[in-house]
Amino acid sequence: DTGVSQNPRHKITKRGQNVTFRCDPISEHNRLYWYRQTLGQGPEFLTYFQNEAQLEKSRLLSDRFSAERPKGSFSTLEIQRTEQGDSAMYLCASSLAGGLGYEQYFGPGTRLTVT
């Protein structure tokens, strides 16, 4: 297991197009998180899953954003009708649930550029 993987690593799209990103977590991890990072900022939480259930969504996650984790393994994040403000690094992380101090393991990210 090489850790959390994300595809694609880079995506350039035109405004108004839809894009979908994929995240494959560490295999035994039941929690999966999505974050967004813009230039000069730390990662900002978008949503997370425990198994296939989406347990929390940030107010940053507008109606144009949807995330799924259908079988409790990989996850997809779709952005519909992309806007230039969606340009960012999208990070995925996974962890085991519960307990104090548990670690989230991050993927390399998908860099989205909306032109």
Added chain:
Amino acid sequence: AQRVTQPEKLLSVFKGAPVELKCNYSYSGSPELFWYVQYSRQRLQLLLRHISRESIKGFTADLNKGETSFHLKKPFAQEEDSAMYYCALRKNGGSQGNLIFGKGTKLSVKP
């Protein structure tokens, strides 16, 4: 609202000098605090967590609830410590799941 503040965007020190990266938080409950590090061209990774009270790569951080701070310290900086450092908070003992990050501090250790 919960917030993590890292007041320095950039911290530049010479090799062998002490380093302190500041982190302050606002949260009314009992938080978990973490330091994450991102080396050049690498992914974000955990450096240390307050619950473990550990020293990793010579770094330590103590949670000061009175001052709501979790500053990261190292007595003698090394060039390989140059990286982006993020302080992060998790609410409610982990049940909420997500991390709240500061904006990060870029540490540059000069030879």
